[in-house]
Amino acid sequence: MASLELKGVRKSFGSTLILEDVSLTLDAREFVAFLGPSGSGKSTLLRIIAGLETADAGEVWLESFRIDPLPPGERGVAMVFQHYALYPHMSVRENMAFGLRNARVPKDEIERRIADAARVLEIEPLLDRKPGEMSGGQRQRVAIGRALVKEPKLFLLDEPLSNLDAALRLRTRVELAQLKQRVDAAVIMVTHDQAEAMTLADRIVVINDRTIQQVGPPMEIYNRPANVFVAQFVGSPAMTLVPAQLAENGDYATLKIGDGTVVETRVPRDRLPPSAHFRLGLRPEAVRVVGSGEATSKAKVELVERLGERTLVYARLGDGQPITAEDQRDSRLKIGDEIALRIDGAAAHVFDADGAGYHRTGA
Amino acid sequence: MTSARDWRGLLFVAPFLLLYSVILIFPLLRGVWLSFNQVDLFGDGHFVGLGNYARLLNDPIFGTSLINTFEVTLMIVPALTIIALGLAMALNRGSRNAAIFRGIFFSSAVLSVTIVTLIWRFVLAPDAGLLGELWKAFGWQPLPFLSDENLVLPALAITTIWWSVGFPMLLFLAGLQQIPGDMYEAAALDNASRWTTFSRITLPSLRRTVVLVVMLQTAAQLQLFGQSQLLTAGGPSGASRTAVLFLFETAFGRWELGYASAAAELLFLIILAVTITQYWATGRATAAQGGR
Missing domain, CATH: 2.40.50.140 (Nucleic acid-binding proteins)
Known part of the structure; x- marks a missing residue:
């Protein structure tokens, strides 16, 4: 069964066209990277899927339900923000419980999910701390944990590694790859870093100039670039x-x-x-x-x-x-x-x- | 060499220290000294120790003025805080209209108290005032806001809120703009209702601003003076006489400078005590929350 389906998504801000007729289908449990330069529209596309922006035209379907008319919280998606967006006055535990409480998940179920996620992410000792008392890498894990406990049908990661230093980025990349094996959901990651996209994704969606340039597995993107843009954007140094x-x-x-x-x-x-x-x-x-x-x-x-x-x-x-x-x-x-x-x-x-x-x- | 440098440094701050001492420290200490003396307009007066203070504690007029002050402060501060926060939230957007309304709501803050009381006298006067006409339009008897003992403090409170709402609103706006937008997006993805978003995201993020506004306004309203002097002159029969109006009348109406100074010192101690209590209470609330 298809996970996410985008049908003819279009978006402009004022008179500036950002996305033009974007269509895409994700397989179940697939890890897809949206790869493109700054301003290519990849983040806007992610935000349309999340419901933080509304498309001017087109439809968004998730596991056979049309979700684009729904508010963000009812779409069955979870998002990890680029700057984490943790609630600073809440402890890690409260941060993770917040969405579940709003969704009226029973208390012992909330406890169980938090305990599971904390174990997987190795953040058990941090549960009673506040975001201000943690390092960037720890906050990143908490942000992932907050998404994990919701048990969403689709994870959205907005430049998840861009705020980490080089060493931590490599380690987190490996951890994300391992995490992907455990979750029973599709994942979309927005990135401008081709190494992240190549190493993590099952398929890469190269986005530039308002539209999808090419969709394919990493090695196909590298070996058989559809056009000059993809050929020059993927691979370092450029072709x-x-x-x-x-x-x-x-x-x-x-x-x-x-x-x-x-x-x-x-x-x-x-x-x-x-x-x-x-x-x-x-x-x-x-x-x-x-x-x-x-x-x-x-x-x-x-x-x-x-x-x-x-x-x-x-x-x-x-x-x-x-x-x-x-x-x-x-x-x-x-x-x-x-x-x-x-x-x-x-x-x-x-x-x-x-x-x-x-x-x-x-x- | 160190001492030479110290002296040179002192030289640089000396003009300020001198001015500060002459126009702040000296009058402050002089005020304390005055409060231990019986002084009138002429002569140096004579030392009475705590006599002025003892007299104050038994003075029913001073007692009433203190109660009036507390009452009007309690009417003003919570309402002012809530209204300022509401306005700030309504006007916290980038649109042109919001900018215009921010200007309008802040504009009352630049008016002098004389203008403010003049405006509100026109509004509150029962015979030809705005509210009076409104009441008449509904076929009701106009309310004598400024001559009824039970209505005069609320009238003072309304006037003061209208006058003072601009600055707290600006503080709240500044606080709101410190809250990152992605926090609200995260809350939207967490399925938070409007109320949950307000109570769990906005309000906790503004906690420090709320504390600041409440403390500043409490200290300011305990010194409320101009509105009561100009609008009602403390009347009717002392129902709107505030503590500062009492000490103004004592000092510059009856020329009992020592007695008035004692009242000023007492008011100062009361404001200090209230502020410290508020500070301590918010500190405890933070500790109960788990601290930060």
Whole structure:
């Protein structure tokens, strides 16, 4: 059974259109990440699902009930706010009990749920403290606990990790992944951090420019980006896009770029629209620094980033086109070096003039 | 070197300290001294010890004025606090109309007490006043607000509330704007009714502001003076004479400066005691809540 269904959701603030005709279906118990840059409308979409904003048009269904006419508290959803929004004058226990009391849940049932959630989240020693007496990480757990005790049909997480420091963020990410296994509900997480989306989500919904750009499992989003926006937004550093001309005929597209390099992709030629002008998409791992024997192109180093497990090389091809390449972890390259590059056509993507992406078959 | 620096520092604050001593400390102490003397307009008077205080405690006029003061304070402070909070909640929004109404409700606070009492005399006067006409329109006998012993204190209270509501309203508005919006969103998702949201989210968040408003207004209304002097001159037959009006009449009507000073010191002690009691009570309430 489908969990959440969005049908043609539309929203504008004044004359500014925020969301345009958004439709989406979540499977039961699915963990979905809304990924997009600031101002893409992803938070607005989450708030429409929660009932904190009303859509101008469209419908929201949750487990076969239409929920968009209902007030937030009656929708069967629970939300973890970006800044937690804990009630400062209530203890942790009261914070968690508040919603249940309003819903007239029996007292011993409230006690049981709080005890369960506190055990799972390891916040039992904090139950009688107030939010002001806790660290950011502890408040985050309480905020999750407050959502958990409601036993909702859908969890909404608004940038849940953005207020934590780097170490705590990683730990909480692991905990969220474990938590997901325990709850019998779908989860939507809004984030602008692709690493969070890639590691936690069953499917990623990439949102930009008022609408959904692509929906798919993390690796599909990474390997088969639907368009230029997704290709550049997902993956760090961003995919290099190089203007290219369709060269000779064949089963697969062969493209020639500005410095004369010919790249034989594995993108079926008959899928491409009838045009000669395309863009070649290259992730850093598709462009290797090699010895001059196996090279396809030459470039000049502009910047070297040593990340420990690999080295990123920002360089310019002969015609001045910037390109990002990868070298071994112990690379000795320095700025100004002339290097030889090998472009791996089998890992290359092709984008047409409208920005739509084409990829190798099978992968 | 340290002492040289100390002296230099003292030099910088000296003008202020001097002024402070001359216009605040000295009159304060002088007032205390006066209260132990029998002084009139002429001459230095003579020391009577606690004589003035003993006389005060047996003075029925002073006693009545104290009771009047407490009564009118009890009428004003709770009502004023509730009305100011209600106005602040109604006007706590970004719209243009709300801004205009905030200005209107605050505007009475900038008026002088003379203007305020003038306005309210027109409203309260039974023969041609606004309320009198209203009563007549309903076919009722107009109420003599300013000449009936039982109505004059409520009339003073209404006048004072109208005059003083602006500042507490601003304090509450400031308090309301400190409450993060996502708290109300969390409450909405927690299925909280309007009343639950008010009593469990808004009111606890404003606790400090409520305490501040109640304490400031209590201290202010225990010193109520201008309204009673200008509206009724304490009448009829002392029914609206407040403690400060009593000491004004004693000092500048009968020129019994020592006696008036003793009344002032006593009022000061009463206000101090009330304020400390309020402070202590709110501290205990916080402790009972689990503290913060």
